Amino acid sequence: MAPFPLPIDSLLGHWPSYVVYIAIGFGFGYVLEIAGFGKSTKLAAQFYLKEMTVLKVMFTAIVVAAVLIFLASAMGLLDYNLVWVNPTYLWPGIVGGLVMGVGFILGGFCPGTSIVAASTLKIDGIVFLLGAFFGIFAFGETVGLFEDFWYSSYMGRFTLQQLFNVDAGVIVLAVVLMALAAFVFAEYSERTFGKGLVKKAPRWSLGAAGGLIVLAGVTLFIGQPTNADRQEALAIDQETALTERSVQIHPAELLAYLNNRQIIPYVIDVRSESDFNAFHLPGAHRVPLDGILPLAQDLQLQPRNTLFVVLSNEEAAATDAWRMLNAEGIANVYILEGGINKWLDTFSDEAFQAAYKVESAGVDQLAYALPGALGSRYDAADPNPAAFTIEYTPKVKLSVGRGATGGGCG
Amino acid sequence: MTAISQDMPRMRAETRVRRAEKPYVHPYAAGIALGIVLFLAFFITGNGLGASGGMNRLLVFAEDIIAPGHIDRVPYLLDMAGGDRNPLDSWVVFISVGTILGGAISGWQHGRLRFELNKGPRISNGTRLLMAFIGGALMGYGARLARGCTSGQALSGGATLSVGSWVFMFAVFAGGYMVAYFVRRLWN
Numbered sequence: 001m002a003p004f005p006l007p008i009d010s011l012l013g014h015w016p017s018y019v020v021y022i023a024i025g026f027g028f029g030y031v032l033e034i035a036g037f038g039k040s041t042k043l044a045a046q047f048y049l050k051e052m053t054v055l056k057v058m059f060t061a062i063v064v065a066a067v068l069i070f071l072a073s074a075m076g077l078l079d080y081n082l083v084w085v086n087p088t089y090l091w092p093g094i095v096g097g098l099v100m101g102v103g104f105i106l107g108g109f110c111p112g113t114s115i116v117a118a119s120t121l122k123i124d125g126i127v128f129l130l131g132a133f134f135g136i137f138a139f140g141e142t143v144g145l146f147e148d149f150w151y152s153s154y155m156g157r158f159t160l161q162q163l164f165n166v167d168a169g170v171i172v173l174a175v176v177l178m179a180l181a182a183f184v185f186a187e188y189s190e191r192t193f194g195k196g197l198v199k200k201a202p203r204w205s206l207g208a209a210g211g212l213i214v215l216a217g218v219t220l221f222i223g224q225p226t227n228a229d230r231q232e233a234l235a236i237d238q239e240t241a242l243t244e245r246s247v248q249i250h251p252a253e254l255l256a257y258l259n260n261r262q263i264i265p266y267v268i269d270v271r272s273e274s275d276f277n278a279f280h281l282p283g284a285h286r287v288p289l290d291g292i293l294p295l296a297q298d299l300q301l302q303p304r305n306t307l308f309v310v311l312s313n314e315e316a317a318a319t320d321a322w323r324m325l326n327a328e329g330i331a332n333v334y335i336l337e338g339g340i341n342k343w344l345d346t347f348s349d350e351a352f353q354a355a356y357k358v359e360s361a362g363v364d365q366l367a368y369a370l371p372g373a374l375g376s377r378y379d380a381a382d383p384n385p386a387a388f389t390i391e392y393t394p395k396v397k398l399s400v401g402r403g404a405t406g407g408g409c410g
Numbered sequence: 411m412t413a414i415s416q417d418m419p420r421m422r423a424e425t426r427v428r429r430a431e432k433p434y435v436h437p438y439a440a441g442i443a444l445g446i447v448l449f450l451a452f453f454i455t456g457n458g459l460g461a462s463g464g465m466n467r468l469l470v471f472a473e474d475i476i477a478p479g480h481i482d483r484v485p486y487l488l489d490m491a492g493g494d495r496n497p498l499d500s501w502v503v504f505i506s507v508g509t510i511l512g513g514a515i516s517g518w519q520h521g522r523l524r525f526e527l528n529k530g531p532r533i534s535n536g537t538r539l540l541m542a543f544i545g546g547a548l549m550g551y552g553a554r555l556a557r558g559c560t561s562g563q564a565l566s567g568g569a570t571l572s573v574g575s576w577v578f579m580f581a582v583f584a585g586g587y588m589v590a591y592f593v594r595r596l597w598n
Contacts, residue, residue: 107545
């Protein structure tokens with residue numbers, strides 16, 4: 001499994017791990033300062049096409065980081081699934097962006113650059129920062145008035161490679177070429193509108209551009225790891241866990257977690273629609289096997305105290321789903337031991353079993369012939385935990401996982 | 411490394427004991443350095459960069475001291491500071507702490523750490539400061555609306571190829587260019 005990102009929270013401890021972020025922030029502030037981003041006139045010049053420093057620095061940074069991220073992912077060093085990708089809320093993002101663009105040209109900074117300006121004692125930066133605090137305060141007070149809009153057009157973790165349905169390497173290469181074209185335009189624009197105030201691009205920048213194209217090409221050539229690649233890399237660990245039965249939880253353990261207020265259970269039912277309609281657990285999400293991988297992206301965004309339990313009639317399909325989710329790096333995924341059949345054996349009463357229990361028709365088939373589609377309206381779907389005393393070996397070990405903890409700017 | 415130094419010797423009135431102001435780094439060099447910082451952030455921690463998020467939490471921290479009851483009535487604020495939650499207990503706050511330190515140290519090293527006011531040649535200091543405040547307020551409001559600022563959305567989401575972040579980035583530039591012509595007196 002890809003060794004990065006590091007689980008710095010468990011490596012260093014919760015509060016000490018923030019030292020890493022201070023170091024990263026230090027690099028961020030230092031680079032913004034040496035780029036001249038502490039100076040409002042330099043930033044605003046971008047919008048009069050005289051000096052394209054903002055565009056050059058931003059796009060160079062984005063493509064350099066993108067190339068390195070996806071190259072590291074292709075090489076199996078970095079698990080992209082554990083990297084925070086800003087979830088898309090399309091319209092709030094567009095409206096917020098437009099408002100910020102206006103704020104940028106009036107105020108001469110964005111929040112990050114105003115921090116640097118203020119820290120180097122630029123008075124306009126300090127006043128801008130105060131204004132930004134006021135704006136943030138005003139947002140907190142008014143968001144309640146348009147909360148529906150703020151949560152609208154949510155598309156989850158939605159990436160350009162998904163939008164265009166290509167390998168990420170294709171997008172990385174395209175973005176690099178787009179950025180280089182933008183730089184050619186920027187150089188032209190500075191010569192035309194900047195009246196020769198800005199020196200032309202140094203010679204090494206051509207070499208750097210070539211290097212970026214080569215690295216993007218290598219990224220595309222290797223390709224991003226598929227779920228099958230990830231399963232292969234984890235095969236030994238997965239088989240060990242499955243044969244030691246350390247990830248199959250007894251129905252009684254699941255019942256205990258369904259009634260535990262500190263844990264958010266997320267039950268994933270991979271059975272057919274008819275089986276699901278015949279009987280399912282309350283709140284279960286029906287996701288057929290071919291829907292598991294698309295779902296994995298959303299599962300990454302669930303809170304850290306979520307317990308994922310996959311189930312089928314017995315265990316075969318649930319185990320396949322578990323392999324996929326585990327390979328995608330989802331933490332805290334378990335299989336319901338014996339599936340729905342064992343759940344019903346455990347929690348339904350004698351009358352129910354006498355009436356409906358049948359011989360299983362084959363591997364992973366429902367061993368109950370239930371009339372109609374009563375779903376979760378049976379007593380056995382939502383048993384009272386106090387009514388059962390069942391001995392079982394607890395298997396669940398909740399881990400905090402690693403990687404992003406949510407929020408680009410959270 | 412080449413340098414751009416067009417409008418430098420302007421506010422040089424009080425030249426006392428100060429390091430000589432050094433030129434800025436070339437934009438492409440700065441961009442490569444920023445890209446490496448951004449990559450390392452993702453590579454080591456899984457998180458990107460951010461600025462407005464840290465400011466938001468600092469503000470909520472202050473609000474929680476001044477008016478704790480208020481926090482408990484606004485769901486948006488409750489998320490960060492409800493109950494015994496500490497709004498400062500977040501990575502993005504420490505990114506901002508580092509940003510302040512990095513900016514200040516670089517500014518000091520390069521002779522740019524000093525009180526000054528940068529503005530266009532045709533407006534008064536008062537106008538500049540008023541506009542800085544209004545612009546800051548719009549930036550702060552917009553950044554929360556868009557769930558991230560230039561650092562947290564455009565840079566971080568851009569590098570990880572988030573659709574929403576790329577759309578956001580174009581919206582920021584569009585907003586700026588749409589208005590730039592009408593406020594050209596501010597900067598030119």
